[in-house]
Amino acid sequence: MPYIIFGILSLFSVSLIFNNNLWFDEAYTLSLIQHNFSKIIEILKTDMHPPFYFLSLKVFCMIFGYSIPVTKVFSVIGYVATLSLGLTIVKKHxxxxxxxxxMLTVGAVPMSLYFSVQQRSYQWCIFFVTLSFIEALLFIEKHKTHHCVIFVTASLFSAYNHLYAMLAVGIIFAFINIYAIFKDRKLLKAIIxxxxxxxxxxxxxxxxxxxxxxSAAGNFWLKGVEPLSLIVFASGIIVSALILAKKENRKLPIIFGIxxxxxxxxxxLFITIFIRPFYIARYCNVILGIFALTVAFGTRNIKVKAKQIICICLSILSIGCVVVTGIFEYNPSMKNFFNRFDKVTSSSDTFIYSDSAFGIMSYYYPKNTHICTYYESWFSAFDNVRYINKKKINSKINSSNTVWFVKNTLTKTPKYLKKNYKLKSVDTFKCGNRQIILKNPCEFVLAGISTYVSNFNFALLWCIPRQ
Structure with a gap:
């Protein structure tokens, strides 16, 4: 049975890769890995990302090609590896x-399949953090050196993948240090x-x-507490309370996991509320595998019939997740939009941006001129986007070219554009988890762009020079 579940859940993830949809963060990934290795590291030093995922993805793409499905496959491998921990280490010990x-819990968590095909580091973070936790637990229980070696190795890979993965393994390290000091001093030498x-x-x-x-302390994009992060936290407390309500569950593996x-x-949440907004719900996905293990450990002391009911419920949730994620991933509106928009645009057109809306269009239209009127050091990941001061924008653009202005609909249209251009509209489409609106040959509005963590509404406006 474990092998059948592993195979089915793996196929669920594989079934989601056959599309060309992406959103801004994924466009950043795909643009970044076009650079050489040293340039990737240089750019990442100015951003909030450690380099391991991006360097690994570049190597993978050098072998198999640079395309959206290929980069999705790389994340799928991370998802399959996470499932395989259940089929190997968990099953064995x-x-x-x-x-x-x-495995069923990994598949049933609502955003699990979503991250399994995201061109971001989250899925590999989940794998390495889960492996780190399992090996730390086995080291505490069995005192075997090879468990300690794998634990440290997995922890390093985690820390080089994402800052919150580093925080997760930091918590694991803190736990085993405290455990060794107060419960098992024989472990101290190896832990030090x-x-x-x-x-x-x-x-x-x-x-x-x-x-x-x-840099993030004064310039991170998040502006407040994300409601979903509070909901996820409350859900975690409820699940933990239900598990600990059974006296037999108050043991090391479960307490460690919780x-x-x-x-x-x-x-x-503490940092976000009291210091600086710096946390959203998707960051806690790095401990998804630990959560799944905690749930699995928490069901070990319940009746067989209850376990069967839980497995059935988790299976239904897993099927629901693949259906919902499939509808999301295979949304045809982006393809339909490009079929329409390609008829009214050309490689000589210029795109202007005053916010982070530039990533998607600059990826899909790499030969066009893309101009940002503000600057962040990590923008250098986008080779075909250049910075021009907004005061000089009009003098820098060829008046004979068609000009498009793309923005988040929450961003006010800049006065310098209103002064120099009349803005008209074009059509609509959904971009991955975001909806884009275009009405006529003029305004292209990317509206309703929403992930489970954020909503982005973009607009693309046809700029007609004022006489």
Missing amino acids: FDNTTSIIY ISDISMVVGYIPWIIPLLNQTK ICVLSIQVIG
Whole structure:
């Protein structure tokens, strides 16, 4: 049965890769990996991302080609690897039922399949953080050196993938250090060596990390507490309470798992509420595998019939997730839009942006001129986007070219554009999890762009020079 579940859930993810839809963050990924390795690292030093995922994806694309489906496959491999932990380590050291519930929970979490095809680091973070947790737990219980080595290695890969993955393994390290000091001093020597190895291994990225943190403290895009992050946190507390309500579940593996699941959210929300908005719900997905294991451990002491009901419910949720994610991934409106828009645009057209709306259009229309009127250092990932001061925009654009202005609909249309152009509309389409509106040959509005974490509404306006 575990092998059948593994195969079906893996196929669910594979079935979602055959499309060319993407959103801004994915466009950033695809643009970034076009650079050489040293340039990728240089750009990432000015952004909030460690380099491992992007460098690995570049190597993968150098072998298999640069395309949207190929980059989705790379994330799918991470998802399959996460499932395979249940089929291998979990099954070996625990039991079949724990393995099955772990895999079904991974498949049933609403955004699990979504991240399995995202061209972002989240899915590989989930794999490495889960592996780190499992090996740390096995090391505590069995005192075997190879578990410690794998734990440290997986932790380093996690830290080099995402800042919140680094926080997750930091919590794991803190737990096992405290456990060793108060419960099992025989582990202290190995754990101290592990601590030193982790610090030494991360030294190459310490300075960029400090610079990134300093920059984010005053310039991070998030403006407040995301309601969904509070909902996810409340859900985690409820699930944890239900598990701990059974006395038999108050043991090391479950307590360890619950601490990891809740701590990363507590820390993220605390920083966001009291210091600086810096946390949204999708960041806690790095501990999705730990959550799945905690649920699996929490069902070990219930009756067989209850386990069967849980497995059926999780299976239904998994099927629901693949259906909903499939509808989202295979939304045809983007393809339909390009079929229409290609008829009214040419490679000589110019696109202007005053916010982060530039990523999607600059990816799909790489030969066109793309101009941003504001600047961030990480924009250098987009080779075909250049910065021009808004005061000089009119003098820098060839008046004989068709000009399009693309913006988030929440962004006010700049006065410098209103002064120099009349703006008209074109058509509509959905871009991945975002909806775009265009009405006639003039205004192209990307509206209703929404992921489970954020809503983006974009507009593309045909700029007609004023006489």
